Amino acid sequence: MATSQHYIWAGGHFVLLASALRIFLSWITFGSPSSWWYKAGFLGALTSYAIVCHKSLGTPQPNAAWVKKALLDENVQYFILAFFWFTSKPVTIAILPYAIFSLFHALTFARTTLMPQFLPPGPPATAGGPPTPPPLAKKLQVWVKANYDRAMSVVAYAEILIFVRVILGAITFQNSLLSPLIYGHFLRQRYYQSAFTRHALAHADAQVTGLTTRPGIPPVVGQVWQRIRGLVGTWGGSVLQAPATPNAGAARR
Template sequence: MIVDPHYLWAFGHAIVLVNSAYVMLQTLLFRTPVRAYRMVYVGALLSYAIVVLKSLGKPRGVNWLRRAFVDENFQYGLLALYWLISKPINITILPFATFSLFHCATFLRTNILPKFYASARCASKLTSSKTSGPNAQPNWAESLGRRIQSWVKGHYDSAMNFVSYAELVIFARVLLGGLTFQNSFVAPIFFAHFLRLRYHQSTFTKNAIDGITGRIDGVVAKQGAGVQNAWGTAKRVIRTWGGGNLVGNSNRAQARPAAQGAGAAAAGGAQARATGVNTGAAGTANRR
């Protein structure tokens, strides 16, 4: 039996969502459920692998790798693989859980609920024939679909902002963990390169980094000349390493988030790849 890749993609996100909920619950109890944590990234790899294969095709040579490394879904898939084989750090699941929440909601609206539309209409008509117009029962499937669409559209940008700041918190966590030997020092280096790519591809990440930079600028401005010079030097080094304005000028006007991102997510993945499978990171083509 051949399984539709779209359903496998959704299954992967469902694995991420369910196991993320369990990991978060255990985190509140100061526990790390290793098996559930690993399953989060197994599910993520399943979903991202399907999207990458459909968008880029089978791996073939250097040109494929070049296209893959600038593909957002490949980047997140590679990150998921790194977290899978590394020492568990619970906070790292937050971006993946957020993306999967939106993908699962959209999949439910566009692929599951429509199967109930016909039966729901029949039930609604039967009920309407026995009651007056104002008291007729609504079509529950279509009503739920509209609510999901409205929720996704209304919360998409705020969720992507949350993810961008969460990724900065994750970097701070792995950097501190590297300095205190709680995790490999490779982790902050790897994640710093990931954030570098995100900065150049994501309006949300760019705004988050610029916002944090502006706040630090405000604090440093009240300090002595030595602190100001040290911060200025640090920004120049980071900017040079980033290949541009990685740590931007705090006076620069920030670009607005991609407003169409919410519309793409609400539409069930208008940015879907060849088979209609949504991009791997909750509309990342618009988010990033």
């Protein structure tokens, strides 16, 4: 049975989803999304991630072992990043990965908690057996499983685009110079922890390398790109690798 904490966790995801939807609708209609929705979305993210982090790590402990464990936890990393976005000048696209995570969590919450309360159950699987979940809940479960890996790939590519955005934003003074450094460190952690991120970065690297070595492109462009690759590889601790097949994992966010 869902606890009040579980409902608060889900509420954070629903708030984030509603805020992201309002922002994306503004984009589609060529409007200017209000920073209020941006702040509300990340406040929802902070609420949900705080609960997950507490359940995973317990009460914060004033010792190096706990801090090291926390910093290596993916949910803590997303929580810290959400706090950075919440307190910084809005970078609207930054809410996209969180919105995708929240979509899947909200759908799962609706399937496992809300639908059994409001929809009639399905027929028993066997004569005299217990009723099955509502038919809509089963269809939703199939959809979530079928689209999870694809959604995580979209998140990985979106996070690369966000990194490009904050680099350009720092150059044009649209966001702080600190943003690329913080987000670059976050993306480095994602590279080591997520097969989806490794695959997306390798694919992006191959595409850019191919473009810079096409006939007619000045050789200096390819040389600059190779220099950038070398610097990124040195900073990241390893060279960019060939694409790997992402493996699905259970999202706890």
